Amino acid sequence: DILHLANEKGLGKVRWVEEHASGRLSWRKREIAQVFEELQPGDNLIVSELSRLGRSMLECMEILSIGSQKQINIYAVKGNWQLDGSIQSKILAMAFAMAAEIERDLISQRTREALAAKKRAGIKLGRPKGSGKSKLDKYRPEIEALLETGSTQRYIASRFDTTESNLSRWMKKHKLRRYRGKNKP
Incomplete structure (x- = not known):
């Protein structure tokens, strides 16, 4: 054909x-x-x-x-x-x-x-909720020490092989802040 x-x-x-x-x-x-x-x-x-x-x-x-x-x-x-x-x-x-x-x-x-x-039918839609654990959890003492010494979030994120935004979310979740000089809590 x-x-x-x-x-x-x-x-x-x-x-x-x-x-x-x-x-x-x-x-x-x-x-x-x-x-x-x-x-x-x-x-x-x-x-x-x-x-x-x-x-x-x-x-x-x-x-x-x-x-x-x-x-x-x-x-x-x-x-x-x-x-x-x-x-x-x-x-x-x-x-x-x-x-x-x-x-x-x-x-x-x-x-x-x-x-x-x-x-x-009661089935939850969308992305499933994560476990709540982060790869940064095991580094918390080190991250806190770095924050106390004034290290930047960029430096900390690169050191622990993550993004700045992920580190920022993790810090917010754990109520951590970067300490600036004399204004330590």
């Missing part, structure tokens, strides 16, 4: 690329990404059907959009679609865009409903 379409449209020599990767993989990790990297403006891509380009309508739309930007002509055997910058292809792309937007909305709605159901 692909050869027949190529001959019918006079597209010239055909180079075959078969996709063996799982359909669950993002298109950027599949063979199609390499094909798109190599295609030049005016080149032609023939697929058995447009839905084979990606796992979802959104992915297919992304691929078609990139093809359009790169001025690549995309043909689909099933449905006899031709996306080549013509009016027909622009209308088709607009229909795909609308379908992709509807799919996005449906995914969003399903996600919201699933999260609401989990919340109603």
